[in-house]
Amino acid sequence: MLKLKSESPEETIELGRKLGSILNSGDIVCLQGDLGAGKTYLTKGIMKGLGVDREIVSPTYNLIKEYQGRLPAYHIDLYRVSDEQQLHDVGFEDYIYSEGVSVIEWPDKSGSLMPDNYLNIIIKGQQQERTIKLIPQANKYIPLLEELKKNVNLSSG
Ligand SMILES: Nc1ncnc2c1ncn2[C@@H]1O[C@H](COP(=O)(O)OP(=O)(O)OP(=O)(O)O)[C@@H](O)[C@H]1O
Numbered sequence: 173m174l175k176l177k178s179e180s181p182e183e184t185i186e187l188g189r190k191l192g193s194i195l196n197s198g199d200i201v202c203l204q205g206d207l208g209a210g211k212t213y214l215t216k217g218i219m220k221g222l223g224v225d226r227e228i229v230s231p232t233y234n235l236i237k238e239y240q241g242r243l244p245a246y247h248i249d250l251y252r253v254s255d256e257q258q259l260h261d262v263g264f265e266d267y268i269y270s271e272g273v274s275v276i277e278w279p280d281k282s283g284s285l286m287p288d289n290y291l292n293i294i295i296k297g298q299q300q301e302r303t304i305k306l307i308p309q310a311n312k313y314i315p316l317l318e319e320l321k322k323n324v325n326l327s328s329g
């Protein structure tokens with residue numbers, strides 16, 4: 173587990189960028205935290221780090237937005253998902269079990285379709301300060317977090 177403190181939106185984006193630059197094909201990142209916690213800001217950075225040069229805005233109507241960086245990248249926001257059937261119908265499993273990288277906001281809403289193996293990130297805090305916990309839910313994310321730890325300049329939460 174890696175626990176970090178972000179003092180501004182820019183620091184959160186920069187953390188995301190560093191994470192995105194080392195993510196691998198097939199990786200799944202789940203982002204948990206209340207409304208306005210900073211999940212989309214972190215995603216902006218992750219996509220930047222993956223080499224996506226388009227602006228990231230939350231996928232309001234289509235649940236899943238597809239980008240192309242050094243890998244295919246999927247921004248999935250389940251806030252408005254109504255049920256698992258809808259999620260299945262838009263190809264959720266096809267996206268997350270592919271060669272691309274998936275970043276999922278509100279992953280709990282995926283119910284039984286929730287993957288077993290993923291990098292879990294929990295964001296908490298108020299005003300400008302955020303505690304960002306990165307918890308590997310599969311062994312492959314342990315060396316990734318070791319690498320990230322070497323590169324970040326944020327204080328531990
Ligand atoms: N340290 C910080 N890191 C990230 N965002 C911050 C920070 N401090 C303040 N903010 C503000 O918090 C908000 C985060 O918004 P963001 O859209 O990323 O939240 P979210 O978790 O995606 O919310 P939602 O559940 O509605 O999608 C922004 O308005 C941003 O300016």
Ligand SMILES: [Mg+2]
Pocket residue numbers: 211212213230249277
């Ligand atoms: Mg969001």
